[in-house]
Amino acid sequence: MKDEVKEKITAAIAAWDYMKDLPENWQGFVLKKDMNVYGDVYDMYSYSNEAAHRKVTVYYHEETKEYKLRVQIGLTEFCRIEFISETLEKLEQILRARFEQILADMAVFNIDTISCVVREKQILEWNYLAKLPKTIQGFTLFIDPHEPVKVINGSYIIFDYSDFATSSNFIIYYNVFRDEFFGEARIHEIPEMNYTFDSTELVELEEKLDAYFLPRLEELRCRLEESVK
Numbered sequence: 160m161k162d163e164v165k166e167k168i169t170a171a172i173a174a175w176d177y178m179k180d181l182p183e184n185w186q187g188f189v190l191k192k193d194m195n196v197y198g199d200v201y202d203m204y205s206y207s208n209e210a211a212h213r214k215v216t217v218y219y220h221e222e223t224k225e226y227k228l229r230v231q232i233g234l235t236e237f238c239r240i241e242f243i244s245e246t247l248e249k250l251e252q253i254l255r256a257r258f259e260q261i262l263a264d265m266a267v268f269n270i271d272t273i274s275c276v277v278r279e280k281q282i283l284e285w286n287y288l289a290k291l292p293k294t295i296q297g298f299t300l301f302i303d304p305h306e307p308v309k310v311i312n313g314s315y316i317i318f319d320y321s322d323f324a325t326s327s328n329f330i331i332y333y334n335v336f337r338d339e340f341f342g343e344a345r346i347h348e349i350p351e352m353n354y355t356f357d358s359t360e361l362v363e364l365e366e367k368l369d370a371y372f373l374p375r376l377e378e379l380r381c382r383l384e385e386s387v388k
Contacts, residue, residue, distance in 0.1 A: 161221070188215070203218055208266070211265075215231075226247065234323070237310050295376055296373075325383050329379060340364045
């Protein structure tokens with residue numbers, strides 16, 4: 160980030176009353192005034208719940224000359240496009256209208272945030288949850304099908320097995336636009352697609368999980384162990 164841009168944003172923040180008045184604790188999240196710059200991003204402040212592995216950060220993006228908000232749920236991080244603003248004044252309006260609800264929905268599952276398409280797919284009632292162990296191959300069930308998480312581009316995390324110590328995980332998504340389930344893994348934060356689990360119906364996904372889920376996690380664990388030798 161250019162020095163003049165950093166100085167401009169720092170001065171704007173110093174004069175921004177909204178940020179001065181933010182509560183230290185909000186919906187179970189703790190405020191941190193980050194004021195960190197990396198690359199072309201200036202993190203202004205964040206609210207985090209470390210125990211729940213959830214965080215929301217308000218930042219300035221030099222490349223697009225916009226203020227933005229990103230959400231982190233476990234190892235998944237994405238920008239909420241409805242908060243993108245060219246000025247602090249516009250950002251403040253949106254924050255006042257929507258920010259607390261974002262924290263509330265991250266703190267406690269809110270079925271009202273779930274698309275009718277996901278509900279009609281009967282994902283929330285999917286009885287495969289009974290087959291999903293709490294821990295397996297060193298991964299812990301972080302998100303389960305009865306409380307899916309909306310991310311971006313019409314996708315929902317159906318379940319997520321995470322190993323936070325190694326920043327690695329395995330996720331099954333459902334995309335409402337493509338009407339498709341698919342899998343993705345991260346190895347030390349690096350995403351890795353896998354087409355083995357691509358399915359259009361839950362019954363098809365179940366068959367593939369029965370056949371390939373455990374071998375996939377075994378493979379990921381083996382690779383993680385190899386990486387530290």
